[in-house]
Amino acid sequence: MPEQRKFVTVTPENSETPLDQVRSWVTPNRLFFVRNHFPVPEIDLTTWRLQIDGCVERPVTMTWDELTALPERTVFATVECAGNGRSFLQPRAAGVQWGAGAIGHAEWTGVPLHVVLEKAGLKPQAVEVLFEGRDRGTEPDHPEPMDFARSLPLKKALDSDTLLAYRMNGELLEPNHGYPVRLFVPGWYGVASVKWLTRIAVIDRPFRGYFQSVKYTVHRRTPTGLDTEVVGPMPVKSEIIRPPGGAALSIGTHRVFGVAWAGEEAVAAVEVSTDSGRSWNSAQLIGPQAAFSWTLWEFLWEVAKPGCYPLLSRAVSRSGRAQPVEHDPLNGGYLIHYSRPTSVQIIAARRDEEVPADLHALMYDMQVFAEDNARRRLDVELEFVGGEGI
Numbered sequence: 001m002p003e004q005r006k007f008v009t010v011t012p013e014n015s016e017t018p019l020d021q022v023r024s025w026v027t028p029n030r031l032f033f034v035r036n037h038f039p040v041p042e043i044d045l046t047t048w049r050l051q052i053d054g055c056v057e058r059p060v061t062m063t064w065d066e067l068t069a070l071p072e073r074t075v076f077a078t079v080e081c082a083g084n085g086r087s088f089l090q091p092r093a094a095g096v097q098w099g100a101g102a103i104g105h106a107e108w109t110g111v112p113l114h115v116v117l118e119k120a121g122l123k124p125q126a127v128e129v130l131f132e133g134r135d136r137g138t139e140p141d142h143p144e145p146m147d148f149a150r151s152l153p154l155k156k157a158l159d160s161d162t163l164l165a166y167r168m169n170g171e172l173l174e175p176n177h178g179y180p181v182r183l184f185v186p187g188w189y190g191v192a193s194v195k196w197l198t199r200i201a202v203i204d205r206p207f208r209g210y211f212q213s214v215k216y217t218v219h220r221r222t223p224t225g226l227d228t229e230v231v232g233p234m235p236v237k238s239e240i241i242r243p244p245g246g247a248a249l250s251i252g253t254h255r256v257f258g259v260a261w262a263g264e265e266a267v268a269a270v271e272v273s274t275d276s277g278r279s280w281n282s283a284q285l286i287g288p289q290a291a292f293s294w295t296l297w298e299f300l301w302e303v304a305k306p307g308c309y310p311l312l313s314r315a316v317s318r319s320g321r322a323q324p325v326e327h328d329p330l331n332g333g334y335l336i337h338y339s340r341p342t343s344v345q346i347i348a349a350r351r352d353e354e355v356p357a358d359l360h361a362l363m364y365d366m367q368v369f370a371e372d373n374a375r376r377r378l379d380v381e382l383e384f385v386g387g388e389g390i
């Protein structure tokens with residue numbers, strides 16, 4: 001079976017990264033999940049323009065050549081769809097029934113948004129920046145055709161890591177990922193990173209469009225009742241990739257392998273429990289632990305008794321935020337980041353697991369990326385743990 005994305009819906013394409021095939025820190029573009037609300041627009045580079053207007057001193061219209069002539073920046077970052085993991089919720093939540101794979105990690109290159117906003121010059125009344133994609137369509141509860149549009153608060157829009165991205169892992173964006181140019185908002189849920197960007201409007205009041213009022217919002221309790229909050233930064237989360245749920249393993253030593261991420265922060269630690277959360281063991285973090293990026297981890301699990309084991313992982317961020325044990329019902333079908341058990345069966349036969357050959361390939365990949373980082377003089381701090389292998 002060739003490696004490919006796992007389709008959840010076909011038209012429009014909503015497909016997952018096949019997490020069981022994750023072998024490296026960066027997710028290959030062809031395997032990187034796709035979340036499309038509407039059909040992919042066809043865009044011709046020669047006629048494509050990016051318009052910047054609204055509360056600006058000088059409205060600007062840029063061609064591809066003008067945009068890409070500006071100084072560029074590269075950021076490694078994980079993107080997750082805010083509905084990732086929705087299919088595991090009980091009771092069922094409406095929306096695309098994602099498994100665990102609406103997530104990926106890539107190297108994003110583009111022009112920092114602030115460079116373009118400074119060219120246009122913000123007027124003092126600016127409070128948010130609105131981004132419009134070229135794609136258009138309807139939703140069951142919105143039969144009138146609409147553009148895909150989202151806004152960002154000024155502070156995040158002006159952050160030097162917020163990019164008008166045109167390359168992903170060194171290659172021009174594929175149509176599915178927003179060709180030719182998408183917004184890229186590191187540390188935030190994918191919905192913020194508007195694809196097929198055509199217009200940026202600086203606005204003087206909070207935007208209340210469909211994708212941040214009807215959809216992609218969560219509830220928060222306040223002293224007086226419930227508030228609605230727009231989905232933004234990603235919280236702390238980890239995912240067990242191997243062994244897969246339902247696996248039957250022999251007694252002996254097994255490698256529990258997964259990923260963990262913490263939005264705008266770096267991951268500080270990952271722990272694994274094999275006894276329903278009564279006790280926790282430190283996992284070893286593999287490769288860089290950088291803000292925005294997921295961290296790969298593994299735990300060598302020695303198991304002597306046959307039985308059914310629910311494996312749990314939990315991550316903690318640098319500032320000490322931890323993954324919750326249960327889904328918060330106020331999050332509805334979004335922000336699904338609780339520790340979800342992976343159940344495996346241990347059978348009596350004894351067979352020590354051999355180090356899989358691909359572990360060496362993984363270590364090699366890590367080293368190449370670390371060297372790349374050093375060459376590009378990224379503002380991320382790379383830390384390596386685990387000694388020998390790396």
Ligand SMILES: Nc1nc2c(c(=O)[nH]1)N[C@H]1C(S)=C(S)[C@@H](COP(=O)(O)O)O[C@H]1N2
Pocket residue numbers: 032033034035036037038079080081082132133134135148176177178189190191192193194195196
């Ligand atoms: N124009 C446009 N931008 C969009 C979307 C979309 O449907 N249209 N989907 C958003 C959502 S919900 C996510 S999770 C990410 C997914 O990015 P990807 O398909 O490149 O993985 O794109 C975001 N940007």
Ligand SMILES: [Mo]
Pocket residue numbers: 035080081082083190191
């Ligand atoms: Mo999403």
